[in-house]
Amino acid sequence: MTLVGSDGPAPPALAPAPVASVVDLRVHFRSKAGIVHAVDGVSFDIADGETLGLVGETGCGKSVTARSFLRLVPMPPGIQAGGSILFRPHRTCETCSGNGCAVCHESGRVPDACATCEGAGCETCAGSGYLTVDLLEIPEQDLRTIRGNRIAMIFQDPGKALNPALSIRDQLAEVFYQHRSAELLAAAAIDGEAGGPAGTLIRRKAALRSRLLEDALLSLPPLRARRNKLRAAADDRIVAALAETQIPNPRKVMDRYPHELSGGMRQRVMIAQALACDPDLLIADEPTTALDVTVQARILELVRELQSRHRTSVLYISHDLSLVRRVCDRVAVMYAGRIAEVAPAEQIFSDPSHPYTRGLLAAIPATSHERGRLVAISGTVPELINPTPACRFAGRCPFEAPVCRALEPEPKPTRDGHQVACFIHHPPRDAADGVPTFDRQVR
């Protein structure tokens, strides 16, 4: 694995390390009209065990950001224009076996130590002593050991994300064969190190590498018993994974195909698949948008419960602010490829600081609004083709000032845990005449 250092100042030894840090991520797309800056300088951290919400309108780049974690953005037409996504794998704390102690800061989990310096702090880990992987740089084979294993993803439409030609059993077995083949062999009491053609065959089967002919050989009497044991071991794990997402009677559901299940059940299967290997980070890309409100409530409850039990960090992507409030600890608001505001979930709702966040919240129909008096954000999302250095929200912002068209605001901290990219909060020093304020409304 390629190991790279993080750019920031080195944290003190054994301080809780964020499980992932996105640093100045830029993903562009080539199009006929020019280069679309879909994600243009996005930075945020995901702390271990937290749920970070990423909200924004259609086309603001939230899904592209999420897919970049697993390098799922097709290139071309995509262009990796810069930045890095640093991932720090965690494991259960040995001192307290996950119950929470002083060593792991009561979180029950500690980051893996850096392979080069074994925790002492060296150049590859920027002195932090933690194993740090740049997901955008590592070779494809190494990424495959992380995908679905350390970082898992659930998608918006479970009907499309599950393979219609595979039963739920095969769907989930794939995960275990791919990432847990040694454990499976051990559970099936098969000697994983055994030599000879028979040992090789069963090993290849357990690692999902067997070909058609090898499968045929494995179905013959001398090898069949061993193959069946391996299957039984995988089945046990599949049942356990399904049961964890509260699927009733998992042994029966296992043999069904995705089209035989309801939307809510399919989403549960996908969650079971994602959490099968107990990942450090779960990326949920609008997991409940395709579901009914009644089902949505159950899925949210489930994600929240599993998250607290496994202490998995979650990146929760949604366009629905009222949902994000229910599940997230912190919220990052994206607009036109950039971060507008990052804040603890309660602060976003009680005290939105960016004019865009204010506009979004005001647009949700609430009891207090008179009919026909919803506060809509005027105008439309700007084209992201070769944007000029200016605030992306200028043109729609009710508090716009001349400086907003001339300079680009960067997200800067305002107070405890709150970051805002707006000149209202960080007026530039040399533009005293044209500084925006919340008192002066221009439209």
Added chain:
Amino acid sequence: MTAAGDTARPPRGSRDEVVLAVRDLGKYFPIREGALQKVVGHIKAVDGVSFDIAPGQTVGLVGESGCGKTTLGRCVAGLSEPTNGGVYFGLETATKERLDSLLSVTERTASQESELEQLDNRHRVDRMNGDAWRRYRRNCQVVFQESFASLNPRQLVKDIVGRPLRVHREASGSQLTERVVELLAQVGLGRQHLYRFPHQFSGGQRQRISIARALALDPELVILDEPTSALDVSVQAQILNLLHELQQERHLAYLFITHDLSVVRHMADRIVVMYVGRVAEAGPTEVIFDRPQHPYTEALLASSPDVDAHTVDLQALEGAIPDPALPPQGCRFHTRCAVATPTCGWEVDDVVRWLEDVEGTFDTLRGVTRMSPFDAWLSFEDEAAAASLAATLRSEAIPQAMRTALEELTVDARRVRVRFTPVDEVQLTVRGSEHVAACVLDRA
């Protein structure tokens, strides 16, 4: 409007007119099986729904997916023909009362029968033909959810919005263009958009084009089938404001179909809550939201996140939506209801619904002999399985209300007889002014 259009209809907003009356509407889809495609059953997508829409009023239709709200909307729009009952259009209050009294009589005399026939021919949408049908078509327009799928990708905006005017011979040539520009201006678009194709617009703009097309013939009723569910919240706010403005200006009546409760609360005067093809509860918006009488309405409200609420936790609804081909007896919601009573219509199918997820209960089921939905013999492969089912049915695994409703449970070797108290379908009962709910409980 041309002169012909004005004389064809009484003046707008007259008090003694309902725009639309839906009476006992049913729409069944046949289930066909086998080589001969024999009809083996029906999916009752809509089953006995009644409500009125007054001029200038917005009626919200809410429910989970598959509850029949879109099918109902299609029947109202005349896009599919109802199996039972009907949609009545252009009734005056006196005529509507006469119709209701005729419909409520179970055994009609020959004269009553012919009077009803006459009313049907004049006002029932699926019986209309010729002028009456044309008049209905111009007065009832639809805005669909998928604005991209409902606009012809090969036509210019001018043709899309001008089409209804052309079909109804209202305008042509340069006059048509001017009318289209007028309509576009009303929905916040301009002359520069006339010669563009749908794909050149954003989602919100396309929905505006759909609205402009719906308004072209100055209808009395617009059916809005999830008009904002594909849009972002800031765009949704723009569209909702626009819809409200247009309603104020033109005194439109809306049938607003949606699953988003915050939107319906904002827009609707009256709400109809549907569950598995039937009306669970209907009433004025504030009453439905403040004092819901049906447990399903309560569950829907509890499961939708509200950005205002701070403390109230989401409450999820257990179980899945029942199959509309085999709707539950009694109250259709009893299979998922938190406050179900023994008289809610427990039946033999509930035994399967509750226990099929319990491992090993139904693996050895061989057959079911039904005497009625409430009474059946279940036969198993061996005696142990029969005994275990009987034991489970007496245990805590099934709800208390269901155990109370269980009148007979006999084990006869490999067979088990299960008999519940027969219950009629729960009807809508009056709970307050214009407020009805179909629930056996009265919690007023």
